[in-house]
Amino acid sequence: MNYRVIKENDLFFLTDESGDIPKDHPYGPGLYAKDTRFLSSYSLKINGEKPILLSSTADDAYHATMLLTNPHMEDEDGVTLWRESIELKRERFIYNDVLYERITARNYNPSAAQFTVSLQLDADFHDMFIVRGFQHGKTGQKRPPILAPNSLTLRYLGADHVERSTKATWKPDASSVSEKGEVVFSCSLEHDEAEVIDVQIAPSLKQEETRTLAFDEALERLREQYKDWKTNTTTVKTDHAPLQRLIDRGLTDLRVLLTDLGHGAFPVAGLPWFAVPFGRDSLIAALQMLPFNPSIAKGTLCTMAAEQGTKKDSWWDEEPGKIMHEIRFGELANTGQIPFTPYYGTIDATPLFLVLLSEYMKWTGDTALFEELEQNVEAALDWIDHYGDRDGDGFVEYHQEAAKGIANQGWKDSGDSIVHRTGELGETPIALSEVQGYVYQAKTSIAAVYEQKGKTEKAEVLRSEAEKLKHRFDEHFWIEELGYYALALDKQKQQVGTITSNPGHVLMSGMLDEERARLVSGMLTSEKMYSGYGIRTMGRGEAGYNPISYHNGTVWPHDNSLIILGMSRTGNKEAAAKAMSGLIASADSFEYDRLPELFCGYEAKGKAVKYPVACSPQAWAAGTPLLFVQAMLGLFPNTAAGTITLDPLLPEGVNQLTINDMKIGDGHLSFEVQRQASNFSVTINENTTGCDIVKSEKDQQATRSL
DSSP states (O other), X not given: OOSEEEEETTEEEEEOTTSOBOTTOTTOOEEEETTEEEESEEEEEETTBOOEEEEEEOTTSSEEEEEEEOOOEEETTEEXXXXXXXXXXXXXXXXXXXXXXXXXXXXXXXXXXXXXXXXXXXXXXXXXXXXXXXXXXXXXXXXXXEEETTEEEEEEEOTTSOEEEEEXXXXXXXXXXXXXXXXXXXXXXXXXXXXXXXXXXXXXXXXOOOOOOOHHHHHHHHHHHHHHHHHTSOEEEESOHHHHHHHHHHHHHHHHTEEESSSOEEEOSBTTTBOSOBHHHHHHHHHHTTTTOTHHHHHHHHHHHHTOOOSOBTTTTBOTTOOOSBOOOSHHHHTTSSSOSSBOOOSSHHHHHHHHHHHHHHHHXXXXXXHHHHHHHHHHHHHIIIIISSSSSSSOOBOOOSTTSOSOOSSSOSTTSSBOTTSOBOOSSBEEHHHHHHHHHHHHHHHXXXXXXXXXXXXXXXXHHHHHHHHHHHHHHEETXXXXXXXXXXXXXXXXXXXXXXXXXXXXXXXXXXXXXXXXXXHHTSTTTBOXXXXXXXXXXXXXXXXXXXXXXXXXXXXXXXXXXXXXXXXXXXXXXXXXXXXXXXXXXXXXXXXXXXBOOOOOSSSOOBOTTOOSSBHHHHTHHHHHHHHHHTOEEETTTTEEEOOOOOOTTOOEEEEEEEEETTEEEEEEEEXXXXXXXXXXXXXXXXXXXXXXXXXXXXXXXX
């Protein structure tokens, strides 16, 4: 990472490694909220010169520290500041939608030193889509700044008639403040004496006044929030240090990525460009978090339900009952220049909404949420049958209608991701293999909920529809000569037969019979698909294969995680363990042992090869090691049935796994798994869930040890 990013709720700050916002940086650094860049220039200088970076860390992703020093400085009269005599320490975090920065200047010169510390601030108030170069259009105008000895307010009136401003305040008072945004502090320090400059920067809409706190108080409150997060989250301890680092990193990053738009906390997709609700990303990340903090699923479901489609409108790719793809809040969205208010061009978010809801209920037994969302459930099911299935052939397919929308509307949404074995691109409408699995899982799991509520007729209809889908899927997607399923069916209902990771998602749905689940798992862990560091998105040797292509040969951790969960669910545990081992081994190739959005699909020789513009942290990448834990344990609760399936197989190198305070139903489950000579022992330390522990979903015989 050649950038540093911190985030809290709806505000994130992206800089270079020294903590500045330089011009022409490839990531478009700045201070962002509501898809607007509220700070586009921010630089620290000593005596008017850029300091030298010594170290830079942001391993918490909510708190960053940079250590710098001065270059050697002389004028015509001699030395003005000896090299490396001043230490400049920058500490920063975000609390309550305010950026806090503390700059500490310490003099290590043997004698007194006089120098200036200056900050240069500016804001262009550009929309995120303009910053990224994706869109240009009608925009507003900057207004004159407001200056004071202890503050600077930058202002903008948007084309959407929204007043936006960035107010920077500081202590102590500055020596000078200019209309060009330069703030200068004069320092005179004895040996080992320090000067502290505290800066708060608050973006606002409509000239709203933001309340700020003292630096130490705000930091303490933020840390208390993280302590509460840990207290309310399952803890996992293992003897395998690389796995432990991955789990700890994933939990921290997911907490950073939480945002609340008024319906409960949910994970935004990732940083730096996707700090907004994304249908499939947020839903999958919440699914990954169920064993650790199921309340996040509730916030995600309620957020998605609040934006569910209500009408047919091609500009937004909106249809009644459809779950959104992405929502944006900036100037271009507000003025209708882009269709992201929200945009609905996704084929998988609607069935995934139903999958998450049903899985959430299995973990929590929260029937009240189902009752609250029952109309949303019925609308989503209706969308699947009447809008998702565009031609009545029994499969859900997509086709772009919005002029500025997305052409490929599955998770592999790049323009070249649906490619035949001949190298030709598939034409829409496209029916993706994994989407059929999501639909099957949605219908069978919601059927179980309806049955639990006494609505047996609805349950029977859904089960019958799911069974028909299973038979049609096997008939139309299976490629006998390959022993594998097609990626998709194209416009002509021809198989897109390229070997990809997509059919691996179907493993978790329960739609595949035992033999075909075994064959799919075998293909995914074969040399063709498995790089040694994870399962590739496309098989080596296919016409579209490229190890550095975004979707046609790279390794995506979240893609692997859903496949691995499916392997565990279908009893293909050795394949799951192999895939997990590769990703665990890849983690030390990346800063802070953080799995990125994706990485290149080269063979595992030395370090994993980074993908140049992968988001990091990314929600569903952060959630990947959390789903590993569930897959390793073979852990599948069903509070309605009163059972918890627990059938562990730990990957090589993992000999012990201890789980504490896992919330299931109204209670908690704590236990320990130990590797023995040829098996695994399970010791239950606490079970207040009211559920019996069983070894398989078919085994309803209650037992307290395996």
